[in-house]
Amino acid sequence: MIAGSAIAAPAGARSGFDSVDPFIGTGGEGHTFPGAVVPFGMIQLSPDTRIQPRKDAYDWAAGYRYNDSTIIGFSHTHFSGTGHSDLGDVLLMPIAGEVKLERGDVDKPGSGYHSRFKHDDEVAQPGYYAVTLDDYGIRAELTATERVGVHRYTFPAGKPAHVLVDLRTSMYDYAGKTLWSRMRLREDGTVTGVRETRGWAPGRQLYFAMRFSQPVSGHALHDTEEDIAYKGFPTPGHQDPRQRAQIEGRELVAAFDFDDATGEQLLVKVSISSVSEDNAIANLEAEVPGWNFDRVRTAARASWTEALSAIEVDAPEDDRTAFYTALYHTLMAPSLFMDSDGRYRGPDNAVHQAEGFRHHSTFSLWDTYRALHPLLTLVQPEQRNSDFVNSMLAHRRHSPYGILPVWSFHGLETWTMVGYHAVPVIADAYLKGIRGFDAGEALQAMVASASYGPYDGLAQYMELGYVPIDEEGEAASKTLEYAYDDWTIARMAEAMGRDDIAATFGKRAGNWRHAFDAETGFMRARKRDGEFRTPFDPSASGYGTDYTEGNAWQYSWYVPQDVAGLIDSLGGDDALVSKLDQVFDAEVDPGLFEHMEDITGLIGWYAHGNEPSHHVAYLYAYAGEPWRTQERLKQIVDSQYAPRPDGLSGNDDLGQMSAWYVFTSLGFYPVAPGSNQYVIGRPFLPRAAMNLPNGKRFTVVADGLDDANPYVGAVLLNGKPLERSYITHEEIMAGGELRFTMQTGADTTWASGAEQRPYSMSGAGG
Amino acid sequence: MIAGSAIAAPAGARSGFDSVDPFIGTGGEGHTFPGAVVPFGMIQLSPDTRIQPRKDAYDWAAGYRYNDSTIIGFSHTHFSGTGHSDLGDVLLMPIAGEVKLERGDVDKPGSGYHSRFKHDDEVAQPGYYAVTLDDYGIRAELTATERVGVHRYTFPAGKPAHVLVDLRTSMYDYAGKTLWSRMRLREDGTVTGVRETRGWAPGRQLYFAMRFSQPVSGHALHDTEEDIAYKGFPTPGHQDPRQRAQIEGRELVAAFDFDDATGEQLLVKVSISSVSEDNAIANLEAEVPGWNFDRVRTAARASWTEALSAIEVDAPEDDRTAFYTALYHTLMAPSLFMDSDGRYRGPDNAVHQAEGFRHHSTFSLWDTYRALHPLLTLVQPEQRNSDFVNSMLAHRRHSPYGILPVWSFHGLETWTMVGYHAVPVIADAYLKGIRGFDAGEALQAMVASASYGPYDGLAQYMELGYVPIDEEGEAASKTLEYAYDDWTIARMAEAMGRDDIAATFGKRAGNWRHAFDAETGFMRARKRDGEFRTPFDPSASGYGTDYTEGNAWQYSWYVPQDVAGLIDSLGGDDALVSKLDQVFDAEVDPGLFEHMEDITGLIGWYAHGNEPSHHVAYLYAYAGEPWRTQERLKQIVDSQYAPRPDGLSGNDDLGQMSAWYVFTSLGFYPVAPGSNQYVIGRPFLPRAAMNLPNGKRFTVVADGLDDANPYVGAVLLNGKPLERSYITHEEIMAGGELRFTMQTGADTTWASGAEQRPYSMSGAGG
Structure with a gap:
């Protein structure tokens, strides 16, 4: 029997818990990860099977690909299902025997610290993941609380037991990604540190704290960076990585030895924080004070059972x-x-204190305003949905630009995708009766976001009623999405009795008409002079064209706020139906989208x-x-x-x-x-x-x-x-x-x- | 008459103030700076005349060389008299006319934003500096409070007035020095930002805030870095630096325009903080709330007048x-x-709160324990001297190594030079009756620092009674300096009635004898096997030899704790006198030290x-x-x-x-x-x-x-x-x-x- 699969389901009604298969989406195009996370948890602890150069990284956006047969290690932050990526912070790898410091080539067994594994030995459940690392004979199990990842490594007898901590790895790898990092072994055996990266988010600081269930019997802190222009003066212990108390640099990796763990279980608790090493320690102590892996796993199971019981x-x-x-x-x-004290880092990269709400991040709003947020309104407590809104309002208060998030994670803005889709999320929440936020501030934030000229052609949109393609890319999509977002502002303003704002944005909601070309029946990008851009080919696709991740066939239906108006423009119901059928029934050469990995x-x-x-x-x-x-x-x-x-x-x-x-x-x-x-x-x-x-x-x-x-x-x-x-x-x-x-x-x-x-x-x- | 020289000395006894010439030491070997600073001020606002690659930077350690005729700009942090260097943070340059973004070649007028100047137009007094920038016809004056530098620029008529802010410059310039930086123009006209550098101190974060006495009429935020591996998604305004609200990167420079300043005076207030941009703003508001340059200058003068009145x-x-x-x-x-709220960053790069003392940094202890700290004991209030000790104790509490500072600045440890000379500073303070610190904690910190094995051969010193040269460089000097430091621990322990510690370290104080070679009469480096290293040449000099920045002729007198013992060892009074005469009267080829810039x-x-x-x-x-x-x-x-x-x-x-x-x-x-x-x-x-x-x-x-x-x-x-x-x-x-x-x-x-x-x-x- 595989260790760790022993926790039985609670008696009673059949829970959704047992029906979840976290491997779904880890192959193909899903980009999900199979690791351990609790609902909306800050930690996503999951195996990484391959770390690619950025140009080849698309398929490994979540670190793990089901078709891979090698595990590099277990890192603590992952996105579930992104195209672009980042994260993969603080990678741990248990090692039995000789320590290798480089991850090596995963296609060459033994070339690095990675290990082969078999799917037969894997267990993945909500909040729990287990695998056997065949190269070492180590059983590795993972579970998590909101801010702490807990590892349980069962080491084989007869070989020295180690844990490698690699601060060099990220989902996307490229020169200069790690701006700075630090790792420190404290006297009490706690390991803390920080990693500052220049990735999808700029200058992201990720602090961590780590504790082991057994004493650290030895350690070695290494900086593998070569050709450093200036190294400063040597730190104590520089001649012997085993005597170093702290290391700073851009390519840090450490090995910790556990003499007592050979043939035994070692638990490792790892917390993260955006604020400080001290806060990471506080998170660790607040959530997992003891050394009971199964208790954490059971709590994670209970959280998931409850969350899934919504349906x-x-x-x-x-x-x-x-x-x-x-x-x-x-x-x-x-x-x-x-953090457990309510502090977090915002889009100004400063530390803030959440007052009266729990701050959330990772807002993939261009995607999630559509169905995810409406679903969460139905399946999550109102408090959680208020937290989302309050988090976005906090983002706006802290934003150097004074606007709501576009695509933010770990508190920072990435400016990914188009539109100001925090706006429909807030409007939808308000119109559905969610009231745990300041609606006046929210409306003001929405209007500010919809009026910030330097953002993506918005100044021109406000001037012309559309985004001119000769001044701003993806202009057709932007015009359409802005118009929809504007409509939601009007709806919320109307509900609040702010008729002035409702009138302004109600008018803007009709701007989709500026994109509609009656001649071809498609939504198209117009130039400043009012003419549509030519030549026009509704099948033409590509990043940075007139459309966002699509073409005219895909984007011409984007008038959710006024489908009746769209039908009128097209010439009636039959015209819409016929045109929709053309969309679905077309014979399309899939090669057309080979260069657009998001179009699948x-x-x-x-x-x-x-x-x-x-x-x-x-x-x-x-x-x-x-x-x-x-x-x-x-x-x-x-x-x-x-x-x-x-x-x-x-x-x-x-x-x-x-x-x-x-x-x-x-x-x-x-x-x-x-x-x-x-x-x-x-x-x-x-x-x-x-x-x-x-x-x-x-x-x-x-x-x-x-x-x-x-x-x-x-x-x-x-x-x-x-x-x-x-x-x-x-x-x-x-x-x-x-x-x-x-x-x-x-x-x-x-x-x-x-x-x-x-x-x-x-x-x-x- | 030159603007700004109008403030008269107060009536009454002649103050030392008027006798200070800040230019002394700015030529030759002194490495001092002529700019504006208040006693022990956190800000040292001074002109920089040349920024060199690190290998050529020695002479420009303080930014300004009297022989230069070009000013690059005014930066806010400087060391007074170091050999090694860093700092030069947040460089401002007023510009009249066309804005150039590169500093150019100071030897080629007009090749960059630098300007020629003449010493005749310079005024330097404690807390005040003024110069005319000839290329622009701008009179620039500087003054300071503890945490705020105040600039007064008088622009000529008829040319657009600008202020350039360059975050790329440092005292020592080399690729990769700036790890990350950020600059933000806030809605109220405040400019804030941070600069994180990999310099003498690792990962140093320097936040700043800046306000102008006139409205910013235009701005442009530039990132001049080329070949960035991954830039992320474009920020709002990316197409036009004049629309950017914030910029992040490694090579940032900004120009701010002041339509109303042409032919007028513009004041710029700049504060720094190690904690955050918000704290920098708070420092600014706490110390210079208004726009009265002369008031700040008068206050600086008063501070200096009082401090200099000690003698x-x-x-x-x-x-x-x-x-x-x-x-x-x-x-x-x-x-x-x-900061004004008592917070600062420590050697763990974390933020701490000073409780009951004012935290100081920039401890050049190998130098300053000798005469500077003893002098400050006599000329500064006891509180200031207690602050020094409390700051060093705080450093030790925060240190990842658990030891007192060696050479620290901006809270961070640089590990420069040898010995644990915080120890004699504390012991001397205690033995001279300074009591504003916890003597028990202090003694514990001193013992810990003298017992930290991984530091510079200290484990071997504790084992053998000397530092073995075959295991650690500069062993002769280290043995001698450790022994002296140990003696001061013994002295303080004795005064505190801690006879156990006094006995241990009193014994260690005699370790200088292990370095003494009776045969040659010189202090020498011994190997682990007990033999002195050969061949031996008392004139041999070089960095990283048996001695620290010196040779046997220079280091053989380093037994301040037991000169009588040294005399005995040498063979009596006459032997010492004769040997000292040999030191002073020797005919030495100065070329011998050409490769050792510190030996002058x-x-x-x-x-x-x-x-x-x-x-x-x-x-x-x-x-x-x-x-x-x-x-x-x-x-x-x-x-x-x-x-x-x-x-x-x-x-x-x-x-x-x-x-x-x-x-x-x-x-x-x-x-x-x-x-x-x-x-x-x-x-x-x-x-x-x-x-x-x-x-x-x-x-x-x-x-x-x-x-x-x-x-x-x-x-x-x-x-x-x-x-x-x-x-x-x-x-x-x-x-x-x-x-x-x-x-x-x-x-x-x-x-x-x-x-x-x-x-x-x-x-x-x-």
Whole structure:
């Protein structure tokens, strides 16, 4: 029996816990990691199998690839499902026998400190990961609290036991990435340090503290950097790395020896902090004062069991696995980013104190405003959702630019992707009744973010009503996304009685029209002189073109705030449907996107692996043809998700891909956050009960669910026929039952009437 | 009339203030700077004339060389008189007309933003510096508080006014020195930032805040680094440096425009902090809330007037200038290193809070334990001296190595030079009655520092009684200096009744004997096997040899704790005198030290420009021949000091060279700090009155002082003949008068008796 797999599930109702397979997404395009994390935990402790030069790093954004057979070590910070990457901080590797200081070539066994492993020896559960390191005969187990990673290494008998700590490694490797680092062995055996990196985030400082369950019997602190222009004067012990108390430099690696651990178990506790080494120590002591690995693991299991209990699902095993793994992947970010004393580092790289909220970071907002945040509003306590908003408001207060986060992690801004999508997250939260933040400050922050001229063509957008492509790249996408974001400001301002702001931004919400080319029926980029840029090819794709990670076929449906207006512009319902069909049914040479690693999961032009497509299948419903949405959803679910390591067709993007799956499985999707509408698609689960944060319960039942019954027939809300193809947030939060009867043939009349479709709300401009 | 020279001296007694010439030491070997600083101020705001590659930087250790004719700008941190260097943080240059971003080649006018200047246009006074930048026609004036530098720029009419801020420059320039930096223009016009450097101190973080008296009408933030491996995503305004709100990188330079300053005065206030940008702002607001340059200058003048009033001197003008400039140079370090809220960064690079003391840093202890700290005990309030000790104790508490500072600045340890000379500073303070620190903790820290094995051969020293040269460089010097330091521990332990410690370290104090070679009469380096290293050449000199910055001729007199023992070993008084004469009278080829830039000020082998020689002339008195000391002192004073820019024959070393001059001018010198004895040499001033920190007054009078009367005749202490060649600390602190009658011929009998000589105290081993 494999050590560590001995903790049994609690008795009683079957928990989602056992259905989670953290390996899903670790192959293929998902970029998830299999390691140990608690819900929204600051620590993501996970094995890294390969560290690539940046140009080759895309597939290893989460450190671990299921197809690899070598583990380099276990590092403490990971993104779940990003395209771009960073992190991989403080890598530990247990070693039995001779210590090698270089990680070597993972394709050459014995060339470095890495070790081979087999999937048969791996166990991955929420909050727990275990593997046997074959080159050393070491069983390594990982678990975590919010801010502490706990390692349990079982060393073989007869060989010296060591732990290597490598501060040189990162997800993306390149010269000069580590700006500075420090490692110190304190008298009490605590190891502390810091790593400052120039990565995706600039000048990121990551402090850590580490304690071992057995005394350090020896140590060696090494700086492997060569050709240092000036080394300063030698520190005590410089002649012998075993006598050094501290080391500073840009390429640090240390080996710690444990004479008493040979043939025994050694526990290592590692905490991180953005504030200081002292704070890292405080985090360590606050969360894991003792040396009971199983207690930490059990607590992590309890946290996950509770978090996953937000939705109770009856479904076949594979569907359960796919569903609960998706739900698991939605409960990781935005992650806690605050020390036990409430301090954290902000986008000004200064230390701040959280007052009255728990500060979170890792906001992948271009992705997550779509479905992840709306999902978390339904499955997480209101407090957590308020924390997200308060964290973004704090970011804005600390920002040198005075605006809300765009793509931030570890408190710092990366300026990745486009739009100001903190705005729809806040508006959606407010409009859904979340009140644990200062709405006045929030609205002010939203307006400030939407008015900051130097940001991505925003000055020109405010001047012209669109972003001119001759002055700013990806102008078509930016115009469209700004207009949607503006609409959410108008919606929130209206709800707050701020009619002045509502009027201004309601007008701006109509700016999507400046991108619409009536002649071709596509959204296009206009130049300052008002002309569309030519030549125009709707299939042309590339980074930094007129569109963001896409082309005209993919971006021309981005008017979630005014689909009715889009339909009008296109020439009516049939025009939309026909054009959507052209998207899905196109014969597309996949080679067209070979140079765009983010564009994956192709069905025709539809790219489920990237976010601009996520709402598209639901648009048929706006044209009165919800049965076409039902068809497309089955097409997507069948082809883009599978309960296998390569079962995610695109980057999970901190849970957005998975949130799409969770919503779609339940039978509805938030096409336009800010509207409080969920567009009904079709359910993929026989029965799912949502335990809502207000204590109510909303159940979705799909009678007759079967591959032979792919269409929705009767729809009952609380026993009464529901004639429209959307439900509202208020209806869900009131609790109750949404019952579908699935059938073989399409019901082409249900919700086809003008009044029965999802609709655009006031403030949509025009 | 030159602007800014209008502030008159206060009425009344003539102050030392007017006799200070800050240019002394800025040429030749002194390495002092002429800029604005207050006593022990954290800011040293001074012009930099040339920034050299490290290999050529020795002469520019303080940034300014009197022989240069070009100013690059004004930076805010400088060392006074070091050999090695660093600092030069946050360089400002006012510009009228076109902005150049590169400093250019100072030998080519117009090749960069530097400007020519003339000494005729310079004014330098304590706390004030002014110059005209000829290339721009700008009058630039500088003054300072403890933590704030204030610039006043008078711009010519008709040209755009700018201020350039260069974060790329340092005293020593080399690739990779700046690890990271940041600059931010805040909405209120405050500029803040940080610079992290890998210099003499590793990973030093220097935060700053800057405010202008006129609105910033435009700005441009530039990063001039090329070939960045990975730049991250573009920040808002990246296309136009004038739209950037913040910039981060390794080569930052910014230009700020002031439309309203053309033909007008612009004030710039700049503060620094080791803690954070917010703390830098707080320092700025606490110390210089308004915009009155003259008020700051007047306050600086008042601080200096008070500090210099510790000694009132009647002497010819040149002697006054030399004396008060020397005293001025002794009142700069250890300098304040703590923000207005009491926080500072320590040797663990963490932020700490000073409780009950003001934290100081810049401890050049190998130099300053000799005469600077003993002088400050006499001329500064007891509180300041307690602060020094408390700062060193804090350093030890924060040190990853658990030991007292060796050579620290800006809170960080540089490990420069040898010995653990914080120990004699603390012991001397304690033995002289300074009590504002925890003596128990201090003794513990001293013992810990003297027992830390990995430090510079200390493990072997504790094992063998000497540092073995085959295992550790400069072993002869280290053995000698450790033994002296050990003696001071014994002295303090004895005074505290800790006889156990006194016995241990009293024994160690005798370890100098292990270095003494009876055969050659020199101190030599022994190998582990007990043999002296051969071949032996007492003239052999070089860095990293058997001696520290010297040779056997220079180091063989380093037994301040047991000169009597040394005399015995050499074979008696005559042997010592004869050997000392060989030192001074040798014919030495100066080329011998061409490769050792620190060895300067040669008189034979005697090198007054470096510290190991500083006590040597006083040793004749121990052999009962004080008249020979009198001769040598005149020889040294006449040849090594002059009131001219090149008037210091060696690096001032944070005031040690100057402290030697102050003591020697007064007529006595602390050969063995820890003994409470001052060895009487001969006075060089007709009359000097010390206003002691206890409120008493001790006056030294030299009747008949004249070049024709170079010898001491009668010596009266408080009117009674003083028969011995030393006075005690207690005698000085009691107040009174020491009166010398100078005469033409040597008095060869005075203080020649065994009981009349300075003597070694108990605990000197044996």
